[in-house]
Amino acid sequence: xxxxxxxxxxxxxxxxxxxxxxxxxxxxxxxxxxxxxxxxxxxxxxxxxxxxxxxxxxxxxxxxxxxxxxxxxxxxxxxxxxxxxxxxxxxxxxxxxxxxxxxxxxxxxxxxxxxxxxxxxxxxxxxxxxxxxxxxxxxxxxxxxxxxxxxxxxxxxxxxxxxxxxxxxxxxxxxxxxxxxxxxxxxxxxxxxxxxxxxxxxxxxxxxxxxxxxxxxxxxxxxxxxxxxxxx
Amino acid sequence: xxxxxxxxxxxxxxxxxxxxxxxxxxxxxxxxxxxxxxxxxxxxxxxxxxxxxxxxxxxxxxxxxxxxxxxxxxxxxxxxxxxxxxxxxxxxxxxxxxxxxxxxxxxxxxxxxxxxxxxxxxxxxxxxxxxxxxxxxxxxxxxxxxxxxxxxxxxxxxxxxxxxxxxxxxxxxxxxxxxxxxxxxxxxxxxxxxxxxxxxxxxxxxxxxxxxxxxxxxxxxxxxxxxxxxxxxxxxxxxxxxxxxxxxxxxxxxxxxxxxxxxxxxxxxxxxxxxxxxxxxxxxxxxxxxxxxxxxxxxxxxxxxxxxxxxxxxxxxxxxxxxxxxxxxxxxxxxxxxxxxxxxxxxxx
Numbered sequence: 001x002x003x004x005x006x007x008x009x010x011x012x013x014x015x016x017x018x019x020x021x022x023x024x025x026x027x028x029x030x031x032x033x034x035x036x037x038x039x040x041x042x043x044x045x046x047x048x049x050x051x052x053x054x055x056x057x058x059x060x061x062x063x064x065x066x067x068x069x070x071x072x073x074x075x076x077x078x079x080x081x082x083x084x085x086x087x088x089x090x091x092x093x094x095x096x097x098x099x100x101x102x103x104x105x106x107x108x109x110x111x112x113x114x115x116x117x118x119x120x121x122x123x124x125x126x127x128x129x130x131x132x133x134x135x136x137x138x139x140x141x142x143x144x145x146x147x148x149x150x151x152x153x154x155x156x157x158x159x160x161x162x163x164x165x166x167x168x169x170x171x172x173x174x175x176x177x178x179x180x181x182x183x184x185x186x187x188x189x190x191x192x193x194x195x196x197x198x199x200x201x202x203x204x205x206x207x208x209x210x211x212x213x214x215x216x217x218x219x220x221x222x223x224x225x226x227x228x229x230x231x232x
Numbered sequence: 233x234x235x236x237x238x239x240x241x242x243x244x245x246x247x248x249x250x251x252x253x254x255x256x257x258x259x260x261x262x263x264x265x266x267x268x269x270x271x272x273x274x275x276x277x278x279x280x281x282x283x284x285x286x287x288x289x290x291x292x293x294x295x296x297x298x299x300x301x302x303x304x305x306x307x308x309x310x311x312x313x314x315x316x317x318x319x320x321x322x323x324x325x326x327x328x329x330x331x332x333x334x335x336x337x338x339x340x341x342x343x344x345x346x347x348x349x350x351x352x353x354x355x356x357x358x359x360x361x362x363x364x365x366x367x368x369x370x371x372x373x374x375x376x377x378x379x380x381x382x383x384x385x386x387x388x389x390x391x392x393x394x395x396x397x398x399x400x401x402x403x404x405x406x407x408x409x410x411x412x413x414x415x416x417x418x419x420x421x422x423x424x425x426x427x428x429x430x431x432x433x434x435x436x437x438x439x440x441x442x443x444x445x446x447x448x449x450x451x452x453x454x455x456x457x458x459x460x461x462x463x464x465x466x467x468x469x470x471x472x473x474x475x476x477x478x479x480x481x482x483x484x485x486x487x488x489x490x491x492x493x494x495x496x497x498x499x500x501x502x503x504x505x506x507x508x509x510x511x512x513x514x515x516x517x518x519x520x521x522x523x524x525x526x527x528x529x530x531x532x533x534x535x536x537x538x539x540x541x542x543x544x545x546x547x548x549x550x551x552x553x554x555x556x557x558x559x560x561x562x563x564x565x566x567x568x569x570x571x572x573x574x575x576x577x578x579x580x581x
Contacts, residue, residue, distance in 0.1 A: 014344075051482045068325060115577070129312075129314065131310050131312065131314040132314050132316060134279070134281045134301070134308065134310075134314075135308055135309075135310065135375075136275070136303055136316075136328075137279075137280070137281065137300070137301035137307075138280075138281070138301050138302075138304075138307055138308035138376075138385075139307060139328025139331065139375070139376070139379055140302045140328045140330075140332055140379060141302060141327075141328065141331055141532055142302050143301065146333070149327075150316060153318045154317070154318060163263045227240025
C-alpha cells in the first residue's frame with residue numbers, strides 16, 4: 001500500500017476530469033436533496049399524520065432501497081424507464097433521458113437518499129403535537145397556511161438533517177450509478193475507473209479530494225446556526 | 233345558535249353515537265363526562281376537526297357539517313394550551329387575526345388589550361416555555377378571543393391548574409363571558425366547574441348522551457344512575473312502588489311515593505350530605521330512618537364519610553366530624569340513618 005504523494009495530490013486537484021467529477025457528485029447529490037425536500041416532505045407529512053390502507057406497504061417501499069443491493073436499484077430504474085414501458089415512452093416523448101445522463105444520476109441518488117430524508121422528517125413531524133395544527137385551523141388558517149406557519153417552522157431542523165442524510169447517502173452511491181450512468185462520471189465512478197485502469201496510487205488522490213470536499217461541505221451544513229431546541 | 237343533530241363519530245376503538253345537543257346564543261354550556269367519554273370528540277366535531285360519520289352540525293342556522301375548521305368562526309382552547317412554541321405571546325395572540333381580515337394595527341391593539349385584561353402585559357415578548365401554567369392558559373384564551381369568534385370551545389380549561397388558581401380562573405372565565413357575551417362550550421370532567429360556570433349542560437358517557445338541560449336540574453334531578461353518581465349522588469338505591477308507596481331497603485322503609493306510584497321498579501338517589509348518621513333514632517318525626525351497621529369510616533377531603541350497611545344495601549353519608557373525633561361513631565357499631573323526604577330523588581329503574 002502506498003500513500004498518495006503531495007505532488008500527485010496537487011496534480012489531481014488541477015485535473016479537470018477530477019474537478020468535473022467531484023462537482024458532478026456534489027451537484028447531483030444536492031439536486032437529489034432538493035428533490036427529496038420538495039417531493040419527500042408531503043410524503044413524510046402524510047405518513048406522519050395519516051392512517052390509510054396500505055400505509056405499511058408504502059413505508060416498506062420507501063425503505064426498500066436501504067435493504068436491497070444497489071445494482072438492483074439501478075437495474076430497476078432502467079427497467080421502469082425503458083422506452084418499452086409506458087412510463088419510459090412518456091419520458092422519451094418529453095425528451096427526458098435516464099441512461100447515461102445527469103438526470104439518470106440524480107434519479108438514482110434521489111431514490112437511494114429518499115428513505116433517509118423521509119425517516120428524519122417523519123420523525124420530526126411526529127414530534128410536533130397535532131393539536132397545534134388543530135388550533136391553527138380553528139383560528140382560521142387553512143391546511144397550507146398551517147403547514148407554513150406552524151409545522152414548517154417547527155420541523156425545518158429535521159428537514160435540514162434529512163437533506164444532509166440524503167446528500168451523504170447520495171455522495172457515497174456507486175453500485176446503482178454505475179448501472180444507470182457510467183458517464184458522465186461521478187467521483188466514485190472515476191475512482192473505480194482509475195483504480196482498475198491505473199492502480200491504487202491514481203485512485204487515492206481522487207478519494208482524498210472527495211473526502212475533503214465532503215467533509216468541508218457537511219461541516220458547513222452542520223455549522224448553520226440552529227436555535228436552541230429547548231427554546232421552541 | 234348551535235345544533236348538533238344525531239351526531240355519530242366512528243373511530244377505530246371508540247365511537248360517539250347519536251348525540252343531539254342544542255346550545256343557545258351567548259350561553260355558557262358545559263359538556264360533562266368522565267375521561268374517555270367522548271366529550272372532547274363532540275367538541276372537536278363542532279370545531280370541524282373530528283369529522284362526523286353521520287348527523288349534522290348547525291351554527292347560526294347554517295349547516296357546517298362538512299365545512300373546514302377555518303370557515304366556522306369557532307376558536308378552540310385545549311387543556312394543554314397548545315401555544316405555538318416558536319412564537320412570542322403577542323404573536324400567538326395575533327396568529328389568527330389575518331385570516332379574519334382584521335388589519336394588523338387594529339389586531340395588535342385588540343391583542344394588547346386582551347393581554348392587559350388577562351394580566352399578561354408583562355409577558356408579551358416571552359416565548360410560551362417561559363410562562364407558568366396559568367399564564368399559558370390565559371394566553372390561549374386571549375389567542376382564541378383575538379380573532380373575534382362566534383363560539384369559544386374550551387377543553388378542560390381548569391384541569392391543569394393548581395387548586396389555588398382554579399377559583400381565580402373561574403372568575404376570569406365568568407368575566408370574559410359576561411363582558412363579551414360570546415357562546416362558550418366548555419368540556420369538563422369536574423361537575424364543580426360546570427356548576428360554577430355553566431347555565432346549561434350535557435352529560436356524556438361512553439359516547440352517548442345521558443342528560444342535558446339546566447345545570448341545577450342535572451345536579452338535583454339526574455335521570456340515570458350514572459349521572460347521579462357523576463354529580464356526586466353516590467347513593468342510588470333500588471325501590472319498589474306499590475299502592476302509592478315506595479319501599480326501600482327490602483321493605484324495611486316505606487315512604488309515600490306520590491306521583492311516582494305508577495312505576496313498579498325504580499331507583500331512589502340520595503346525596504351523602506343529605507343523610508345523617510346517629511347512634512340513636514333521634515331524627516325529626518318527618519324524617520325517614522332505618523337501622524344499619526357503620527361498616528367503614530373514610531376521610532373525604534376535609535370531611536368524613538361513613539358507609540352504613542342496611543341489610544343488603546349500603547348507604548354513604550357525610551358525617552359530623554365531631555362525632556368521629558369523639559368516637560361517638562366508630563366502625564362496626566349499630567347506627568340509624570335518616571334523611572328528609574326532599575333529599576330523595578326518584579329515577580326510572
